[in-house]
Amino acid sequence: MEENYNIMSVTSNTPEMVMLEVQVSQMMHSAVGSYLEPESEAIHQVNIAWWIDETRLNIEPRWQSVGGRLLQATQMAALCPFTLSKSIVRGILGLSPSEPLPEFPNRSSMNIMLWNCRGAGNKIFRRNFKEINKTHRPDVVALFETKVLFSSMGLFFNNLGYTASTIVDPVGRVGGIWLIWNPTQVSVNAFVANQQVIQATVQRKDYEDWVLAAVYALVL
Numbered sequence: 001m002e003e004n005y006n007i008m009s010v011t012s013n014t015p016e017m018v019m020l021e022v023q024v025s026q027m028m029h030s031a032v033g034s035y036l037e038p039e040s041e042a043i044h045q046v047n048i049a050w051w052i053d054e055t056r057l058n059i060e061p062r063w064q065s066v067g068g069r070l071l072q073a074t075q076m077a078a079l080c081p082f083t084l085s086k087s088i089v090r091g092i093l094g095l096s097p098s099e100p101l102p103e104f105p106n107r108s109s110m111n112i113m114l115w116n117c118r119g120a121g122n123k124i125f126r127r128n129f130k131e132i133n134k135t136h137r138p139d140v141v142a143l144f145e146t147k148v149l150f151s152s153m154g155l156f157f158n159n160l161g162y163t164a165s166t167i168v169d170p171v172g173r174v175g176g177i178w179l180i181w182n183p184t185q186v187s188v189n190a191f192v193a194n195q196q197v198i199q200a201t202v203q204r205k206d207y208e209d210w211v212l213a214a215v216y217a218l219v220l
Contacts, residue, residue, distance in 0.1 A: 086101060089101060110138075110139040110140065110185065110186055110202075110204060111136055111137060111138040111139055111140075112138055112139065112140045112141070112142075112212070113132065113136065113138040113140075113141045113142070114141075114142045114144070114214060115141070115142070115143055115144065116144040116145055116216070117143050117144065117145065117146065118145045118147070119145070119146070119147045119148070120143060120146040120147065120148055120153065120176075120178075121146075121147065121148035121152055121153075126156060129160075130160070133160050139181060139182050139185040139186045140179070140180075140181040140182075140186060140188060140202065140212065141162065141178075141179070141180050141181070142177065142178070142179050142198070142212075142214035143176075143177070143178040143180070144176070144177055144214075144216040145170075145175060145176060145216065146169075146170060146175075146176035146177070146178055147170050147173050147174070147175075147176060148170070148173075148176070149169050149170075150165070150167045150169055150178055157180050161182045161184070162180040162181060162182055163182070163183060164180070164181050164182075164183040164188065165178060165179060165180040165181070166178075166179045166188070166190040166193055166198055166200065167179075168193050168194060168195060168198065171195070175195050175216065177193075177195070177196075177197070177198050177214060177216050179198045179200060179214055185204070186202060186203065186204045187202070187203040187204070188200045188201070188202055188203075188212075189201045189203070195216075196215065196216055196217050197213060197214065197215045197216070197217075198213075198214045199211060199212070199213045199214075200212050200214075
């Protein structure tokens with residue numbers, strides 16, 4: 001089984017949000033693990049509260065016998081320890097080890113999903129997407145490597161509330177980035193859209209505007 005994770009980057013040009021660039025990396029849980037049947041699929045939902053630049057996830061699949069059954073154990077954990085992140089932030093801000101880090105309000109205002117689906121034109125994708133939408137109700141969704149034209153989906157996304165979109169269709173069967181959203185919950189205005197990235201300003205009532213970069217690229 002191969003699992004894919006996408007890192008969402010958030011930037012802002014408003015003065016009050018500049019400090020977000022030096023916040024602390026912390027996963028709400030130090031590690032997330034699961035035991036899976038061969039060829040099965042799973043979704044790990046990890047809440048990242050603070051970050052400096054990015055949070056990397058270390059995924060170590062291995063086979064293990066559980067109750068006489070051979071299952072695949074998948075372990076996922078942050079590579080940078082929380083204590084190290086705090087030390088780095090103190091160095092950036094010029095704080096001594098005894099000085100407390102500044103407190104920042106929780107600016108989370110919406111659920112966002114980024115999914116390297118590797119093909120959106122099949123029944124498995126449609127079934128899984130409906131289940132994810134039912135459980136997590138994301139307001140904005142970025143789908144990567146769709147491999148089919150957006151027009152081939154008909155009214156599938158519209159019927160689930162995603163009636164607005166910025167689309168970069170694949171070239172043949174290669175690539176494709178779809179950014180879709182529920183306009184009753186959020187307003188999205190894309191200003192860059194190509195085969196590797198869609199960048200858009202995200203607006204929601206009573207919240208500050210911010211920029212979402214949905215990137216599809218090979219990391220070497």
